[in-house]
Amino acid sequence: MNPALLLLQSAPSRLISLGGVDISIIAIYFVVVLLIGFYLKGQSETGEDFFMAGREMTAWIAGLSFLSANLGSLELMGWAAAAYQYGILATHWYWIGAIPAMLFLGIVMMPFYYISKTHSVPGYLQLRFGEPSRALSAVSFGFMTVLMSGINMYSMALVMKVVLGWDINFSIWVSSITVAIYVALGGLRSAIFNEVLQFILIWVGALVIPVVGLVEAGGWDGMVKKIHANWQGQDYTHLWSTMGSFTDNPMGIHWTGIVLGLGWVISFGYWTTDFLVVQRVLAAKDLRAAKMAPIIGAGFKMMVPFIVILPGLLALAVLPFKLTGEGAALAAGGHSYNEVLPIMLARYCGPGLLGLGITALIAGFMSGMAGNVSAFATVWTYDIYRAFVKKDATDAHYVSMGRWCTVLGVLISIGTAYLVMEFKSIMDYVQALFSFFIAPLFGTVILGMLWKRATPQGGFWGLLTGTGASIAMWAWVKADPSALRYIAFSSNAKDMAENMYRALWSWLVCFVVTIVISLLTKSKPDKELVGLVYGCTEIPSEEQVPLYERPAFWAIVIAVVFVILQVIFW
Amino acid sequence: MPKHISIWFFTGVLLLVYGVIIFGAGIYALSNPPEHPVVLESLHIDIWWGVALTVIGAIYCWKFVPSGKE
Numbered sequence: 001m002n003p004a005l006l007l008l009q010s011a012p013s014r015l016i017s018l019g020g021v022d023i024s025i026i027a028i029y030f031v032v033v034l035l036i037g038f039y040l041k042g043q044s045e046t047g048e049d050f051f052m053a054g055r056e057m058t059a060w061i062a063g064l065s066f067l068s069a070n071l072g073s074l075e076l077m078g079w080a081a082a083a084y085q086y087g088i089l090a091t092h093w094y095w096i097g098a099i100p101a102m103l104f105l106g107i108v109m110m111p112f113y114y115i116s117k118t119h120s121v122p123g124y125l126q127l128r129f130g131e132p133s134r135a136l137s138a139v140s141f142g143f144m145t146v147l148m149s150g151i152n153m154y155s156m157a158l159v160m161k162v163v164l165g166w167d168i169n170f171s172i173w174v175s176s177i178t179v180a181i182y183v184a185l186g187g188l189r190s191a192i193f194n195e196v197l198q199f200i201l202i203w204v205g206a207l208v209i210p211v212v213g214l215v216e217a218g219g220w221d222g223m224v225k226k227i228h229a230n231w232q233g234q235d236y237t238h239l240w241s242t243m244g245s246f247t248d249n250p251m252g253i254h255w256t257g258i259v260l261g262l263g264w265v266i267s268f269g270y271w272t273t274d275f276l277v278v279q280r281v282l283a284a285k286d287l288r289a290a291k292m293a294p295i296i297g298a299g300f301k302m303m304v305p306f307i308v309i310l311p312g313l314l315a316l317a318v319l320p321f322k323l324t325g326e327g328a329a330l331a332a333g334g335h336s337y338n339e340v341l342p343i344m345l346a347r348y349c350g351p352g353l354l355g356l357g358i359t360a361l362i363a364g365f366m367s368g369m370a371g372n373v374s375a376f377a378t379v380w381t382y383d384i385y386r387a388f389v390k391k392d393a394t395d396a397h398y399v400s401m402g403r404w405c406t407v408l409g410v411l412i413s414i415g416t417a418y419l420v421m422e423f424k425s426i427m428d429y430v431q432a433l434f435s436f437f438i439a440p441l442f443g444t445v446i447l448g449m450l451w452k453r454a455t456p457q458g459g460f461w462g463l464l465t466g467t468g469a470s471i472a473m474w475a476w477v478k479a480d481p482s483a484l485r486y487i488a489f490s491s492n493a494k495d496m497a498e499n500m501y502r503a504l505w506s507w508l509v510c511f512v513v514t515i516v517i518s519l520l521t522k523s524k525p526d527k528e529l530v531g532l533v534y535g536c537t538e539i540p541s542e543e544q545v546p547l548y549e550r551p552a553f554w555a556i557v558i559a560v561v562f563v564i565l566q567v568i569f570w
Numbered sequence: 571m572p573k574h575i576s577i578w579f580f581t582g583v584l585l586l587v588y589g590v591i592i593f594g595a596g597i598y599a600l601s602n603p604p605e606h607p608v609v610l611e612s613l614h615i616d617i618w619w620g621v622a623l624t625v626i627g628a629i630y631c632w633k634f635v636p637s638g639k640e
Contacts, residue, residue: 028588204623212615351604
C-alpha cells in the first residue's frame, strides 16, 4: 500500500497534513480574493453596477462565471463520490443533464431574457405574468438559495474537518466572512471576477489527479480492466448500455428517467431558469455575448468530468481498499465515498501541489457560495424588498440594501449549514429541492416565452400547483415508501431516480395546468408582450456577423461533440 | 492605480506566484526526499506543474498588465 495512505489511515482525525508551503498557497488565495473585492468596491456604486455588474462582461468572462457559479462543493466532492458509487453514469449530470439545456438557453431563451432588460428570472415572470408569479418565484428561489448556500458551507466545513482536521466552526466562519466581504464590497462584478479566478484554480488544482492517475492505471484501457477486475459483475464504465432495465445499473434508473427527468426537466429547469446561473449571463455586454456565454460554458462543462468523474473512476481502479457509505464508514472506521477526491489528492500530490489542490476545493466552495449569496441579494432587493416593501427608494438605498442583504444571506446560510449537518445525503437532498421549485418554474418560463396565449392566471396557478404537486409526491413517498412504484415506476428506484421522475411529474402538472387555465382566461394583448414572447419580439439579425462568430455555429459544434461523446462511451 | 485591471491579470499573478512556489517545493523535495513519498513520485509532477503554471502565469501577466490608460 502507498505509504502516504498508510499514514492517512493511521491518523483517523485527518486525511492530510498540510505543510508551510501548502498553508501559504491557501493564504495567498484568500488575500487575492479579498483584494479583488476591495479593488472593485469603487466600481459598484449604482444598482446596475452592484446587481448586474454594469452589464459589461465579455462572453468569455460571463461564460466562465456562468459555469463556475455551478462548480460548488457538490460538483467537486459530490460527483467524484457519485462516480465512485455509480461509475460513469454520474457523467450524465454533466452531459445530457447540462449541454442541451445550456445550448437551448443561449440560442432560444437568452434573447427574451436580455431584450426584456430584466434583472432576474422572477423579474421576467413579473413582466410576463404579473406580481403574483414573481412573488411566488422570488420567495421559493430565496428559500432554495439559502438552503443551497448552507449546503455549500456544510460541505466545505466537513471537508476541512475530515481532510485537514480543521474545526468545523472555524471553516464555516472564515470562508463565509471572506465571501460576505468580497461580495458585499464589489457586488456581482466581484463575484464574477472571483468566479473566473476560481474556475482557473479549480482546473489547475484538480487536473493533477486524472493526469497522474491515468499514468498509474495504464491509460483509459488499463483503468477499465482494473475496474472490471476489482468489481466483478458490475458495469461502471458504460453510459447508456446498462440503462435498459432498472436493475442492470448501480443507480437503479431506466433511460427514460435520465432522458426525460434529468435531460429534459431538471436540466432545462436548472440551466435556463435558476437565477444563480442566469444572472451571470444577464451581465453580458450585449445580446451576442449573452448568447455566446452559455455556449462557451457548455464547451467547458463537457470537459469537467475529466477532473470530477475520472478521479472517482480511477479510485475504483487503483485504491487498495474500498470506500463505503457514510454510515458504514463511521461504524467500521474506514473512509466514505465523499472522501474520494481528497484521498486521491493525497495519493498523488506532495507539498505545494497539495496546497493547490486544497485551494481548488476551497475555491469551488466559495464560488458556489458567492453565486448563491449574490443571486439571493438581487432577488431579495429587487423582487421582494422593492416590489412589496419599499417601492420608491433611491438607487443608493437599494445598493445599500443589497450590501446588507449579502451579509444577511451569509448569516442565514450559516444557520442553514448547521441544520444541514443532520441530513444524511447531501446530493439527494439538493436534487429533491430542484424538483420542488426548479422543475415547475421551467414549465412556467418556457410557456411564457414561447406561447403568447399563456395568461397571468395560467402562469401563476401552473407554478403553484406544480410546486405543490412536487412537495406532495415527496411527502407521499416519505409516508408510504411503496408509493415509489407509482412515482418512479419501480420500487427499486433509488433516491436520485425518484427525484428525476418527481421533477418530470411536477413539470407536467405545471405545464398542463398553465395551458388549461390560460385557455379559460383572457390573454394579454400582443403589444404588452413585445420583448417577452416568441412571435411578438424582433430578434436582431446576425447576417452581417462572420460564421465563426455566430452563437448558432458554435452551438452546433458543441452539439456534435456532445453526440460523439455519447457514442464513444455508450 | 489604473482604473481597470483585467481579471486575467489577477489570474496571471496568482498562477505565476503559485508556479514559483510549487516549482521551489519540487526542487526542495529533490534534495530532501519526503519520509512518505506520494505515488509515482519519480515523475516529479510538482516540478513540471510548477514550470507550467509559471509560464502560463507570466504570459497572462505580460499580456494583460495594466497600462494606466483608459
